[in-house]
Amino acid sequence: xxxxxLKGLAMRLITLVKVVPGRMNEGFERLRTLPTQKMPExxxxxxxxxxxxxxxxxxxxxxxxMRTANQVLQEATKDGLFTTxxxxxxxxxxx
Numbered sequence: 130x131x132x133x134x135l136k137g138l139a140m141r142l143i144t145l146v147k148v149v150p151g152r153m154n155e156g157f158e159r160l161r162t163l164p165t166q167k168m169p170e171x172x173x174x175x176x177x178x179x180x181x182x183x184x185x186x187x188x189x190x191x192x193x194x195m196r197t198a199n200q201v202l203q204e205a206t207k208d209g210l211f212t213t214x215x216x217x218x219x220x221x222x223x224x
Contacts, residue, residue, distance in 0.1 A: 139171065139191040141218040142198060146186040146211050156210045160186050169197050189218070 148156030160179070168174075171193035178187045192198035198215070206213060 139173070139193055140195065140198060141175075141220075142190050142192060142215055143218045144188045144190065144202070144213050144215040145184040146188060146205075146213050147183070148185050149210055149212065152210055157185070159210055168201060171197060172201055184214075 146160065148160065165174070169192075171191075173191045175189040175191060177189070179185065180187055190201075192201060202213060202215060205211060
């Protein structure tokens, strides 16, 4: 769940993102930039994939702590374009 980064421990997170029905054009325009937006210090995007199925984007990222992670998620969803489901992640070798 945590890894040692350049500036200490970092939480690993996976966020599943779904665009709210009826706002697809606006939502997908925002999805293109979501993982590259300026983030708080210590937040890093590891990868992001557009997906076809129940969710529209899978975003793997790191944050220094839960408070920062919550701030990022609140900012990402504040305009009501997305719903998200986020879980802590751990490398299978560390499990």
